[in-house]
Amino acid sequence: MNTKTYRRLGNQGSILVLALVVVVILMVIGGGVLSIGMHGQFTAIRTGSEIQARMAADAGITQALFMMNQQLQSGSWNTSSLLSEQEQQLPYSNSSFIYKIARDEMSAKTNEYVVDSLGMSGNSQRAVQATVRLKWLFESAILVKDRISLMPNTLVTGYNSANPTDTDFSVKIGTTSTEADRIPIGPGTVIDADVFVGVGADPATVIGAGGTITGRKYSLVVEVDFPVITAPSLPVTGTALSAKGATIKLAPADSAQYTGIQLAQTAGLPGVLEISGGKVLLHITGDIDIGNGCEVIVNPGSSLIIYIDGNIAADNSLGFNNEAGNVKDFQIYGTGVDQVFDIKAMSSIFGIIYAPEAQINIYPGGEIRGALVGKDVTFKSGCTFYYDEALRDATLDDEGVRFVVKRWKE
Secondary structure (H helix, E strand, O other): OOOOHHHHHHHHHHHHHHHHHHHHHHHHHHHHHHHHHHHHHHHHHHHHHHHHHHHHHHHHEEEEEEEHHHHHHHHOOOOOOEEEEEOOOOOOEEEEEEEEEEEEEOOOOOEEEEEEEEEEOOOEEEEEEEEEEEEEOOOOOEEEEEEEEOOOOOOOEEEEOOOOOOOOOOOOOEEEOOOOOOEEEEEOOOOOOOEEOHHHHHHHEEEOOOEEEEEOOOOOOOOOOOOOOOOOOEEEEOHHHHHHHHOEEEEEHHOEEEEOOEOOEEEEEEEEEEEEEEEEEEEEEEOEEEEEOOEEEEEOOOEEEEEEOOOEEEEEOOEEEEEEOOOHHHHEEEEOEEEEEOOOOOOOEEEEEEEEEEEEEOOOOEEEEEEEEEEEEEOOOEEEEEHOOOOOOOOOOOOOOEEEEEEEEE
């Protein structure tokens, strides 16, 4: 074999070795890429499964809350046999959840519960826990859909009937509107409270520059709902409650549907509606007209709830005289549309009004102790409003009460 032939064979051998090295390197790279791809695919599948499991756990909380409120509204809620749900499949999904409800032993409030929900998807599981509480219609001192007008020298502050020594009041008033000048404030007005405006609105645009606000100004981050309240089924009388210079006395057995209430003076004697003997429910399908100096009196040991479809017109020196000692003992619910509640000078209300479709007017010198919900609320000059912080302690028997999520954790 000559030298030239030897060199040619040597070169061919080097090329073959180099080709083999390249093939090995490509196989290693390919295997690595395939491994990365498969790992990425497995990670994506696992991540998707974990997300679906978390969504299923959230759905369990939602389902539990729905069932709790459904039982609450139907009157079948029973704290001695709390709801418990077996595994439930989510529609159009391979995910499922299981939830259970128990009383919150860490809370001093008797109507707070813990909902534990376990979401499952494939081999993934996610657990979510929510603390659920009762929410009533009167967590805000004054809540409106549109406008709160606070004329000169109006005072808004609070107290706590459940704890007279409490001086650190949490009072808030506001509107769900985002339009400009929805809360005009007159000179000399003091709002010892927080003031809120609609979601995304600028408080400086919605709230007027007059008066003094001791609390903070802020915009809501979630919409506030206004539950629809309907009158209970009561015996239909087809007549009005009418007293001229006389007193009408009602007891629980007189709870019924009436066409109206008319109280008037005659020969200097006022018309009076007096409630005694316990809880009285009235559904007024028409208007309430109360003359000068006339009164609605709720005696100690009694309470009055009025559902009204029409308007309220009250003359000077009216007194909604709640002598029962608790703002919950006198309640008015507006159950109509485009309502107007006029409460004239030197009037006072020791109670609560929920009328989200009503214009509520409190005339000069008027005093309110309790809470107000309306479409529009106007306080004329010299009015005083005291919010009772104890209204935040809702009970199962309160009108319009519902369960809401207080806090949650994963």
